[in-house]
Amino acid sequence: QVQLVESGGGLVQAGGSLRLSCAASGLTFSNSVMGWFRQAPGKERECVSAVSRGGSSTYYADSVKGRFTISRDNAKNTVYLQMNSLKPEDTAVYYCAAGGRYWRDYESRRIYDYWGQGTQVTVSS
Numbered sequence: 001q002v003q004l005v006e007s008g009g010g011l012v013q014a015g016g017s018l019r020l021s022c023a024a025s026g027l028t029f030s031n032s033v034m035g036w037f038r039q040a041p042g043k044e045r046e047c048v049s050a051v052s053r054g055g056s057s058t059y060y061a062d063s064v065k066g067r068f069t070i071s072r073d074n075a076k077n078t079v080y081l082q083m084n085s086l087k088p089e090d091t092a093v094y095y096c097a098a099g100g101r102y103w104r105d106y107e108s109r110r111i112y113d114y115w116g117q118g119t120q121v122t123v124s125s
Contacts, residue, residue, distance in 0.1 A: 002026040002114045004096045009119030012086055020081040022096030022116055029077040030054075030117070033099040033106055036043035036070060036081045038121075045095070049081060050106035057103050064090075086123045093118040 006019040020036070035050040049070040050059040058070055069082040079096060097112035105111045 002098070004098060004116035006094065006096050006116045006119040009094060009121045011122045011124065014069060014086060014088055014123055014125050016086050017082070017084045018086065018121060020083065020096075020119060020121075022079045022081075022093055024096075024098060026079045026081070027098060027114065028072040029098075029107065031101050033101070033103060033111065034070075034072055034079040035096060035097045035099060035106060035112055036079075037095045037109070038090075039095070039118075040092040043092075047107045047109070048094075048118055050099075051079065052103045052106075053101060059106050061107075083121070086121075088123045088125045091123050092121060094121050 003025045005023045034047050037045050039045040048061045048064050051070045051072050055072050067085045091112040095118045096116040098114040099112040
């Protein structure tokens with residue numbers, strides 16, 4: 001079955017950095033748009049970043065643009081989210097998601113078929 005396993009979350013001070021990883025198995029990773037979402041307590045789950053199948057196209061939410069970088073290694077079936085200059089408002093559970101082949105509607109949860117279990121990111125002020 002399909003598994004997405006996130007790692008790399010933790011507690012960091014404001015201004016610090018974390019690198020999240022998501023290892024995928026059970027699917028043709030190179031055929032999947034990959035996304036990173038986050039959900040803070042009492043808030044909707046939102047897309048923070050997404051990357052196309054080959055990695056040539058990326059999306060960033062305005063709130064993370066210039067601070068976060070998404071990348072993927074199709075040989076390792078892994079997608080990454082490098083998070084720099086972290087802010088307390090970045091505190092959330094971060095989820096990796098695998099979607100379809102096409103680079104459209106990547107901000108929407110509905111294109112993603114598979115989800116990881118989430119990893120907590122906490123940024124202290």
